[in-house]
Amino acid sequence: MRWHPPLPLLGAWLALLLLLTLTVTLAYVPLGHFNSSVALAIAATKATIIGAVFMELRRRGPRTFIFAGAGLFWLGILLWLGMMDFMTRT
Amino acid sequence: MPNRPAFAPQYVSTRHRDETAELGMWVFIATEVLLFGGLILAYCVFRHTYPEAFAAASRRTEIAIGTANTAILLTSSFLVACAVDAFTEETRKICVALLAGAIALGLLFVLLKGVEYAGEYREHLVPGIDFSFDDKFANGAKLFFLFYFVATAIHALHMLIGISLLAVIARLTWRRAPTTRHRAALHSVALYWHFVDAVWIFLFALIYLPGRAS
Amino acid sequence: MNEDNYLNAGYTLRSWFFTTDHKRIAILYFASLIFFFFIGGAAATLIRIELATPQADLVSSDMYNRLFTMHGVIIVWFFLIPSIPNTLGNFIVPLMIGARDLAFPRLNLLSWYLFMLGGCVTLFAIAAGGIDTGWTFYTPFSTLYSNSYVAVAVTGVFIAGFSSILTGLNFIVTIHRLRAPGLTWYRLPLFLWSLYAPSVILVLATPVLAITLVLIVVERLLGVGFFDPRIGGDPLLFQHLFWFYSHPAVYIMILPGMGVINELISCFSRKAVFGYKFVAWASVAIAALGFLVWGHHMFVSGQSLLASLVFSFMSFVVAVPSAIKVFNWTATLHKGSIRFDAPMLYALAFIGLFTIGGLTGLFLACLAYDVHATDTYFVVAHFHYIMVGGMVTAYFGGLHYWWPKITGRLYSEYWARTAAVLIFFGFNLTFFPQFILGAEGMPRRYHVYPPEFQMWNVLSSGGAVILAAAYLLPLVYLAYSLFFGKRAPANPWDAPGLEWQTPSPPPEFNFETQPVVTRPPYQYTPDFRAEPQNA
Numbered sequence: 041m042r043w044h045p046p047l048p049l050l051g052a053w054l055a056l057l058l059l060l061t062l063t064v065t066l067a068y069v070p071l072g073h074f075n076s077s078v079a080l081a082i083a084a085t086k087a088t089i090i091g092a093v094f095m096e097l098r099r100r101g102p103r104t105f106i107f108a109g110a111g112l113f114w115l116g117i118l119l120w121l122g123m124m125d126f127m128t129r130t
Numbered sequence: 131m132p133n134r135p136a137f138a139p140q141y142v143s144t145r146h147r148d149e150t151a152e153l154g155m156w157v158f159i160a161t162e163v164l165l166f167g168g169l170i171l172a173y174c175v176f177r178h179t180y181p182e183a184f185a186a187a188s189r190r191t192e193i194a195i196g197t198a199n200t201a202i203l204l205t206s207s208f209l210v211a212c213a214v215d216a217f218t219e220e221t222r223k224i225c226v227a228l229l230a231g232a233i234a235l236g237l238l239f240v241l242l243k244g245v246e247y248a249g250e251y252r253e254h255l256v257p258g259i260d261f262s263f264d265d266k267f268a269n270g271a272k273l274f275f276l277f278y279f280v281a282t283a284i285h286a287l288h289m290l291i292g293i294s295l296l297a298v299i300a301r302l303t304w305r306r307a308p309t310t311r312h313r314a315a316l317h318s319v320a321l322y323w324h325f326v327d328a329v330w331i332f333l334f335a336l337i338y339l340p341g342r343a344s
Numbered sequence: 345m346n347e348d349n350y351l352n353a354g355y356t357l358r359s360w361f362f363t364t365d366h367k368r369i370a371i372l373y374f375a376s377l378i379f380f381f382f383i384g385g386a387a388a389t390l391i392r393i394e395l396a397t398p399q400a401d402l403v404s405s406d407m408y409n410r411l412f413t414m415h416g417v418i419i420v421w422f423f424l425i426p427s428i429p430n431t432l433g434n435f436i437v438p439l440m441i442g443a444r445d446l447a448f449p450r451l452n453l454l455s456w457y458l459f460m461l462g463g464c465v466t467l468f469a470i471a472a473g474g475i476d477t478g479w480t481f482y483t484p485f486s487t488l489y490s491n492s493y494v495a496v497a498v499t500g501v502f503i504a505g506f507s508s509i510l511t512g513l514n515f516i517v518t519i520h521r522l523r524a525p526g527l528t529w530y531r532l533p534l535f536l537w538s539l540y541a542p543s544v545i546l547v548l549a550t551p552v553l554a555i556t557l558v559l560i561v562v563e564r565l566l567g568v569g570f571f572d573p574r575i576g577g578d579p580l581l582f583q584h585l586f587w588f589y590s591h592p593a594v595y596i597m598i599l600p601g602m603g604v605i606n607e608l609i610s611c612f613s614r615k616a617v618f619g620y621k622f623v624a625w626a627s628v629a630i631a632a633l634g635f636l637v638w639g640h641h642m643f644v645s646g647q648s649l650l651a652s653l654v655f656s657f658m659s660f661v662v663a664v665p666s667a668i669k670v671f672n673w674t675a676t677l678h679k680g681s682i683r684f685d686a687p688m689l690y691a692l693a694f695i696g697l698f699t700i701g702g703l704t705g706l707f708l709a710c711l712a713y714d715v716h717a718t719d720t721y722f723v724v725a726h727f728h729y730i731m732v733g734g735m736v737t738a739y740f741g742g743l744h745y746w747w748p749k750i751t752g753r754l755y756s757e758y759w760a761r762t763a764a765v766l767i768f769f770g771f772n773l774t775f776f777p778q779f780i781l782g783a784e785g786m787p788r789r790y791h792v793y794p795p796e797f798q799m800w801n802v803l804s805s806g807g808a809v810i811l812a813a814a815y816l817l818p819l820v821y822l823a824y825s826l827f828f829g830k831r832a833p834a835n836p837w838d839a840p841g842l843e844w845q846t847p848s849p850p851p852e853f854n855f856e857t858q859p860v861v862t863r864p865p866y867q868y869t870p871d872f873r874a875e876p877q878n879a
Binding site: 103110111114117118121122124125126127128129130 | 520544548552578580584585588635636638639647648649650651654655
C-alpha cells in the first residue's frame with residue numbers, strides 16, 4: 041500500500057491556501073473600491089483552480105467546458121439584466 | 131476491477147455509462163449555480179443600494195471563523211480529490227482514510243458554523259428573531275444578515291448532503307472490493323463536493339471581506 | 345398486438361409504481377396530468393360562469409381570487425410545464441433516438457414522485473382554503489398581507505420544480521449521449537431539438553424560481569425579507585427573479601408544442617420540413633433569447649426606463665425565430681400532398697392560433713401600447729392563445745399522432761376530427777372576444793364589470809362551454825379505443841422515424857436490435873401507402 045498525493049493536487053491545495061491568505065490580507069489594505077474587485081478576482085482564481093485541477097476540467101473536452109460554463113453564463117445574464125434596472129433607476 | 135453489477139441496457143459500455151453520469155453531474159451543477167445565483171442578485175442589488183450599511187454589517191461577521199472554515203473546506207476538497215486518485219484495489223484503505231478525513235473536516239465546518247450562528251444570536255444580529263444595529267445602518271444591515279443567514283444555511287444544507295454521500299461511498303469502499311460503479315459514484319460525489327467548496331469561496335468573499343479596510 | 349410489449353410486461357401495482365421504463369413513467373404522467381388538467385379546467389369553467397353576468401352571483405370576490413389562483417397554479421406548473429416533455433417526450437425521446445431508455449431511468453421515476461408530492465402539497469393548500477395571490481405570488485401581498493395558504497402552495501411548486509429540473513437534466517444528457525449510431529445532430533427529428541432547448545431552460549431557470557420561493561417562505565416565517573419595502577427591501581426584486589424563470593417558462597411550454605407540429609406537418613404533407621437547420625436553430629435561439637426579455641412583464645412596475653427599453657427591444661427580437669418557424673411550416677405545406685387526418689387538423693389549428701398569439705405578443709412588447717394593455721383581458725387573451733391555443737392544441741395533436749404507438753390501438757377518426765374542429769371553434773369563441781374586452785379596458789382578475797362589457801363576456805363564456813365539451817370528447821373516444829379500438833400496425837402513418845420502426849406498442853427495451861441511422865429525417869414517400877386509419 042504505497043500511495044503519494046499527486047503533485048498537481050498538492051500544488052493546487054497549497055496555491056489555494058496561499059490565495060486565501062492573500063485575500064484576507066488584502067482585505068485590510070485600504071484600496072477604496074478596488075477592495076471588492078480584488079476579493080472577487082481572487083475568489084474567481086480559486087474557483088478556477090478547483091475547477092481545473094480538483095474537478096479535472098483540464099483533462100476534459102469542449103463539451104464538458106460548455107456544460108460547466110453554461111451555469112456561469114446564465115448567472116451573468118441574471119446579474120447583468122437584473123442589475124441594469126437597479127443601476128439606472130431615476 | 132470487477133464490473134458488478136453490469137451496466138444498464140441503455141449504455142454500450144461501462145465507460146459510456148460513467149461519462150454520461152459525469153455529464154449529468156455537470157448539468158446538475160449548472161442548476162445549482164443558478165440556485166445560488168438568485169441570492170447573489172439580491173446581494174448585488176442591496177449592496178449597490180446600501181454600500182455603507184453592508185460594509186458596517188460585514189465588519190460584524192466573524193472573519194476568524196470564516197477564514198478557518200475556508201481553509202478547512204479547501205483542505206477537505208483536496209482530500210476528496212486525493213481519494214479519487216487513490217481509488218484502486220491496492221490503495222483502497224488509504225482512499226477510505228482520505229474520505230474519513232474529508233468527512234471529519236466537513237463536520238468541523240458545520241460545527242464552527244453553528245458556533246458562529248450562536249455568536250451572532252448573542253450579538254442580536256438575527257433578523258426577524260432578535261436584531262438590533264446602529265440606527266443609521268439598520269435597514270441595510272438587516273438585509274445583509276438576511277442574505278448571510280439564508281445563503282450560509284442553504285450552503286450548510288449542501289454540506290450535510292455532501293457529508294452523507296461521502297459517508298455512503300466510504301462505507302461501500304471499506305466493505306467490499308471497489309467496482310467501476312463505485313468509482314463513478316465517488317467521482318460524481320467529488321464533483322459535487324468541489325462545487326460546494328467553490329460556492330463557499332464566493333460566499334466568503336461577499337460576506338466576510340467587505341468593509342475591513344475602512 | 346405483438347406478444348411481448350411494455351404494457352403486458354407486468355400487471356402488478358409494483359410493476360407500475362416502481363418501474364424505471366420510460367414508457368410506463370410516461371403513462372403515469374399521462375394519468376396524473378389528465379387529473380390536474382380537469383381540476384384546473386373546472387376552476388376556469390367556474391370563472392367563466394361567474395363572468396357571464398356583470399354582477400357577482402356565483403362566488404364572492406375572495407372566492408374568485410382563490411379560483412383564478414388555483415386555475416393558474418395548477419395549469420401552469422402541474423399541466424403546461426410537464427405536459428409534452430414528461431408524457432410524449434418521456435415516451436418518444438428514447439424511441440426517436442434509437443435508445444433503450446433515458447440516461448437516468450431512476451431519476452426519471454424520482455421526477456414523477458416529486459411531481460406527485462408537489463401536486464399533493466399544492467392540492468392540500470387549495471383544499472385547506474386556497475391561495476389568493478394569483479399564480480405570480482407578487483410581493484409584498486404574498487409575503488406580508490395575504491391570509492391564505494401561500495407558504496404551503498409555494499412549497500408544492502418548489503417540489504414540483506425539482507421534478508422539472510430532473511426531467512430537463514435527463515433529456516439533455518440523453519440527447520447528448522444515447523443517440524443511435526449514425527444519428528448526428530442534424531439527423532435528429534426536430535421534435536428533439538425542440539425538447540433539448542426547453543430542457544436547458546428547465547435546468548437553468550427553475551432553480552431561480554426555487555430560491556425565490558424559499559425567500560417568500562422565509563419572509564412569511566420571519567416577518568422580514570428582501571421584498572419588504574418597510575425595511576428598504578424591494579418588491580421589484582421579486583418580480584425580476586420570478587420572471588427570470590416565468591418568462592422562459594412560457595418557452596418551456598410552447599417549444600415542445602412547436603416540436604410536435606414539425607412532426608405532424610411533415611408527416612401529413614409527405615415532405616421534409618422546409619429549412620431544417622433554420623427551424624432547429626430557431627428553437628435554440630428562442631430558448632436563449634427567451635432569457636433576455638423577462639422585464640416586459642414589468643413595464644408599468646416602476647423599473648428604470650433603460651431596462652424597459654432593452655427588454656422591449658429583446659422582446660421584438662425573440663419574435664424573429666418564432667416567425668421563422670411559422671414561415672417554414674407554411675413552406676413545408678407548399679406543394680405537399682396534404683391529408684387532413686385528425687393530428688393534421690390540430691397542427692393547422694396550432695399554426696393559426698399561435699400566429700394570432702404571437703402577433704398580439706408584439707403589441708405587448710411595444711412599450712407605449714403595453715401601458716394601456718397591462719393587466720387587461722388583452723394580456724389574458726394573448727397568453728391563452730399561446731398556451732392553450734398553441735400548446736394544448738399541439739399536445740392533443742401529438743397525442744393523436746402517437747396514440748397508436750403508445751397504446752397499440754386506433755381511435756375513431758371521425759370523432760377525433762370532430763373534436764379538433766370543435767376545439768378550434770370553441771377556443772376562438774372563448775378568447776377572441778377577450779382581445780376586444782382588453783382593448784376596451786376591462787381589467788383582469790375582477791369578478792364584476794360594467795354592464796357594457798357583458799355581450800363580449802357572454803360570447804366568451806358560451807365559447808368556454810363548447811371548449812370544455814370539446815376537451816371532454818377525446819377523453820371518451822380515446823378511452824373507448826383502449827378497449828374496443830382496432831389493433832394498430834407498427835407504422836400507421838407510413839412514417840420514416842425510428843419510433844415507427846418498432847412494433848406498436850413497443851417491446852420493453854424498445855428495439856430488438858440496435859437501429860443504425862444512415863439518412864436525414866423526414867424522408868417521406870410522396871404519397872401515403874398506408875390507408876387512412878378510419879376505425
